[in-house]
Amino acid sequence: MKALLLAVLLMPACASAGSLIAQRTLPAGTIIMPTDVAATAEGDGLPDNISQVVGQQLRVIVYEGRRIEASFLTAPTAINRNQMVTLAYEKSALRIEAEGRALSAGSVGQVIRVMNTASRVTVSGRIAPNGTVVVEQF
Template identity: 40%
Template sequence: MRWLWLLPCLAALPAHADMLVATRTLRAQTIVSPGDLTLRAGPDTGLTDPALVIGQETRVTIYAGRPLRPGDVGPPAIVERNQVVPLIYASAILRIETEARALDRAGAGETVRVLNLGSRNPVTGTVQPDGSILVEGTK
């Protein structure tokens, strides 16, 4: 009975598992390669599957020995800030194409704000694999 007070303390300890750790300092906007990662035992706070990280781009600087977290990496950017990109508005019966200026960096499948060069209005769309921005209308 004297040891019952110890049970809540043991339950609060973090779980340990293999986690991905950077082998060198990875600056933001670096494409992650297999040599940049290693598995290390530690608290289960980060990413654990190298296949999900290799080929992705770092969003922040990741220092050597630090675990990788889900928000630290994402798809490689194919649209750069201030780049002029095709802007496509598509609905069920209408398709309009014009040009826009990207207001941020983004990869395929991510949303990005762009400035429509014709109307000077900012809009938000999804980056397509070819680098164009798609704004979908109601269907």
């Protein structure tokens, strides 16, 4: 038994080009957790490492036991459509903040359109990691 375990541990890493499968049915929009996926030795599909998919969001439904393709994944949505957000304009030591309503959904780093609720002006800004939308002067 120890010899079998030792043989398995000493196998080359390149021999196990596998894929990831869903442990349960995962609806579209699910943020993948480590317990949601399992690695298999079968297949040549990407991704093949659990750390590559944990924290990603599914674009489509994946049924239990089915393979998770790279095209099924996207960056997690940070701001949803119609969500109230903080607009921020920064220049040197000046920072102006206002409340706005997101006109589209987006993830961190994407540019979305936001309507300032006070003035009803529509502006574009980049989503910051803290959830604010930073308006840049173009």
